[in-house]
Amino acid sequence: MPTIVVDVMPKAELLDPQGKAVSGAFARLGVEGFSQVRIGKRFELTVDGEVTDELLAEARRVAEDVLSNSVIEDVVGVEVAQ
Template sequence: MPTIVVDVMPKAELLDPQGKAVSGAFARLGIQDFSQVRIGKRFELTVDGEVTDAVLAEARRVAEEVLSNSVIEDVVGVSVDGAEVRA
């Protein structure tokens, strides 16, 4: 069954304490390749049947209105896994 993936990240101007904590852990572990870590959410929405334009539009709407908080987060991606988007 096709899956729609919605990626949500904290806004760039926010501190993201979880990401800072991971950055600190990297420093303590001697991992130096990554200068910054930010942590967001990945939602996988399973679709029964075909991913039509209407379903994709509904996914974009719920991504903005239900799955993310637009005060502190940005929806950075809505994409289809496991099936092509029907034109």
């Protein structure tokens, strides 16, 4: 069944304490080459039936209105996955 993937990330200007914690873990574990880690959410919406333009528009709407908090987060992707 088709899936619509919605990606939500903390806004770039905000601190991301979870991401900072992972960066700290990388440093302690000797993992090198990554200057920053940020952690967001990935939503997989399973579609019954076909992905129509209307349904994709509805997914974009709920991504902004329900799945993310626009004060602190940005929707960075709404895409159909197979």
